[in-house]
Amino acid sequence: MGITKILIIALLVWTALKVYSVVKSRSNDSDDNRMNKKIIPCSFCKTHVPLSSAIRVNNKYFCSKDHSKNA
Ligand SMILES: [Zn+2]
Numbered sequence: 336m337g338i339t340k341i342l343i344i345a346l347l348v349w350t351a352l353k354v355y356s357v358v359k360s361r362s363n364d365s366d367d368n369r370m371n372k373k374i375i376p377c378s379f380c381k382t383h384v385p386l387s388s389a390i391r392v393n394n395k396y397f398c399s400k401d402h403s404k405n406a
Contacts, residue, residue: 372385372386372387373385373386374386375389375396376396377389377396377397377398377399377402378395378396378397378402378405378406379397379398379402379403379405380398380402382398384396384398390402390403392406393406
């Protein structure tokens with residue numbers, strides 16, 4: 336086997352691994368993850384909180400149960 340063939344195979348393997356890692360990192364960053372990482376302001380005190388830990392009342396988001404009572 337010539338050095339050129341070895342280089343081509345190495346390049347193909349490297350490209351495949353690169354593509355695989357990009358696809359893998361994209362699938363980890365799913366829409367759900369992005370939604371949960373979204374930061375929104377509390378409708379009462381304007382404190383910015385992650386959407387995943389915000390409390391939703393009447394289509395408004397609040398940082399805590401205490402503030403959601405002010406909806
Ligand atoms: Zn608040």
